[in-house]
Amino acid sequence: MNRLVSVIVPCRNERAYIEAFCASLFAQALPPGWQIEAVIADGQSDDGTAEWLAAHADERLRVIDNPGRIVSTGLNQALQIARGEVIVRMDVHSVYAPDYVAECIAALERTGADNVGGAWRAVGQGGMQRAICAVFQSRWISGGARSRLLDYEGEVDTVYLGAWPRASFERFGGFDENLVRNQDDEHNLRIKKGGGRVWQSARIRSSYSPRASLGALWRQYLQYGYWKPFVMRKHGQSASARHWLPAAYLLALLGGLLLLPWSGWPLALLGLAYGVLLLGGCLSLANQGLAVLLRAPLVIPTYHLAYGLGSLLGWADVLRGAPAGRSRFARLTR
Template sequence: MTVNAVRRTVSVIVPCRNEADHIEAFCRSVAGQQVPAGWQLQVLIADGLSDDGTRKKLQAFCRRDPRFVMIDNPGRIVSCGLNRCIEQAAGEFIVRLDVHTVYAPDYVAQCLATWQATGADNVGGPWKAEGQPGTAGVVQRAVAAAFQSKLVAGGALSRDLIHNGWVDTVYLGAWPKATFERFGGFDETLVRNQDDEHNLRIHKGGGKVWQSASIRSTYFPRAHKMDVFRQYRQYGYWKPFVMKKHGQAAALRHLIPGLFVGGLALLYGLSLLAGLAVSWMPVGPARDVAVWLMLGSSLLLVAGLLAYGAAVWWISGRIAREAGAELKPHLPAVIAAYHWGYGLGSLRGWWDALVKGRPDPSFGRLTRGAAAQR
């Protein structure tokens, strides 16, 4: 029996779509991943029917390196791509990677070691964001700095670069194949938040998720403020569908942006309705009540907006002192894009989940770069 015949396999799974500018560099980086002695690498990349040249480049790389296999993903979204890869994974351990992330050379090895040490049903590392250096990347650096801030992210442990321990979710994820046999694959009705939903399912089923600071990677976020807004509007939109499915939120922080934006919208609506009532009601007690309602709701609305603006300005200053003063002019808009995008998306998501009973297909579009405009 040869040495290769007794090797154990770790399968890397990757969803992608329209990544012609990045796919070759990504594949080269994965090909250089270190794996422990006795293990071999299998790389399954599910392409969502790309139309920008990604498929041609990916097919060429697969011909050069037989460890790489391209899989068609006619569903085009991440959850479908992940499931198509899992179906064909030969490994007893499965590691998910993303094209827009750079990985430490021992990323896969550390995932394996953490799983073997903890016995967790899912393991992963912290979500570290960085922007490209230099003046040209100043907005992306501001996006990354705000992303990393606990004050912006609501204290999410997945953004804590030194945390080791049990968590509700991790960035990307790595699983023994038995996890999918026990808890199922990813929900293909979800365009976003499929990883959060899967982790919630693991927790509700008695499983555990572990985050290790030794599993290191760097994510490059959106480089434009409107792309960030669109991205987080999608994240917010799909979260109510996860909550409806499970009857609970994975974490309280997921509810706050929607409640904040919804509260301000309610105050604005009350002030308008009260103003209309004042304009046609005759003088009397009822009109006096409408006046007080108009004034009260208007004052609370202005106070809420001023308080939020002051908090964002203060947080921007805190972040800029650590990440660079040149980021401060961009940080307020970036932070608002995160919060308002998520909040507005959540409100629309609750309407579609509870009233319409189905998602809007427009919330499945790509949000990165030129693809966001398609």
Template sequence: MRTVSVIVPCRNERRYIEGFCAGVMRQQVPQGWSLQLVVADGQSDDGTRDLLQDIAMHEPRVQWIDNPGRIVSTGLNAALAVARGEAIVRMDVHTEYADDYVAQCLAVMEETGADNVGGPWRAVPDAQAQPMQHAVAAAFQSRWVAGGALSRQLDYDGFADTVYLGSWPRASFQRFGGFDEQLVRNQDDEHNLRIVKGGGRVWQSSRIRSVYRPRAALSQVFRQYLQYGYWKPFVMKKHGQAASVRHAIPSVFVVMLGLALLAGFLRQGMAPFFVLTGLYAAAVTAMTLMIAREGKHPVDVLLRVPAVIAAYHFGYGIGSIIGWWDVLRHGAGRPRFAKLTR
């Protein structure tokens, strides 16, 4: 009997963990395969651990372990250390999966021989979501906001630089190593970059289907992308990787806007600031109109989309600037950016 291990980092997920584990246990696996679920708990203090202990007591396929590092990368590595599977599938508690998610991961892995396979990143609001979460999902899925990222293209099949979550033959970790525990965010991007630079292959398949529940508040979106932006320079420095256009634009714009505002305070005139602000407002309006064309969204959702786009851009841009400052200054991440937020 062959084993596929599902590995999951979590912390303070009392509201979701039971439903998540039940969903994993419903996963269809091919004949001749067994499933193991390993949950690495980041020292939860909301009752999650008690629930995990009870679940594991009644379901022998579930195992939970301690993750004293409390972040995703340390949790993934801790789960990898005890996973028995010859195939590894990563999951996230805030994502819902098609019943054949694991089976499709195994099938695509076999068909392509890729070192990591995964599906697209599809954002869908909660059933009782307010307009803001609908706006977050609409902006998230738009190719105009995402800068053409393949991971947001739901119908794309082929080689990619990264995929959502991912699944690997055990041999991939033996060849390329585990996840970088210095990274609080972007550890999946860094691992995929390591695979590609090491001669491996990453494959995205539209058959691997899941639904991600995005943040529901604007402040949460800003904090999320602040962290994404902050940790990206650490990945770039590690691999000597130049920033792509879509990664560089937010930080460049924030710097230009800040300099224009400073010039105004120094009585050099506010015209550059107003020009930049006007151009950005026009660009965001154009993106919002494109989103309106891509799907049927109520007016109260579309009215919130510009604020969501700005939260994405300014969060990522400000985070990148602070990240580059820390990379060039001492190369270590700040503790305040080491705490995951939801």
């Protein structure tokens, strides 16, 4: 009897990508004895995505409505009707190796982990998107997150996308629908705190298409920063240093500005410190080409300042006891 793997996919307004994504999904080379189904939760798209999906839905491509319009509600609704013994999450904007699903299944069987995934590899076109990719991938600039290490194999705190045995959701629950961003980090944290294991495999290969402009990148990382304190409040657990530093630097800058009538040294030292970081970050990308190098001085601060400002706004709402995040940070930014 064939075994079933369910691929769950949240999407909204992906008409330019959905056809190629579905073609690559059903071209996946599965292990012997396995079959695949896809459950796509469409967030009420208005660009033709919903119509294309409706025209191509069948037993293998199941389409459901996601009125919540955010990733966590879409994932949970897809989980409710997914029939597979293994659940694999995919996103439309990523490109997957032909053996992606097979390697997810193999990693689960090999490690016995509760969630497995691959590294987060960014690939772009054009000078600005390539610069955004290079900064995203850099250990110097991203704080050493293992999810950016393409050759890393072992236990981690979180993985890109993810693949789970169905029992993981029965044990740890689904995704937190109060979180517009960071719902995957929160779910992995719940697994770890519950005694489970999260595993990153270098054999699980995909590439991600990031934002292509500074404005879109700013809005995205403002959201990432904003929702992180809500995860920390829920679990009463501190984030790593790389999550604290952007907000701490902005607070220090504010302190330097307040001290400016009496002394300019604190602000000058802060500016010098960030200048050294910026120079080092740019030099670490020198092998990426001139187009990337020229844009890096704009891209690097966009990542840091957007995340830091978002974190400060998130902490302000958490500390005043807001039960949920602001609606302005609930809108998807792509």
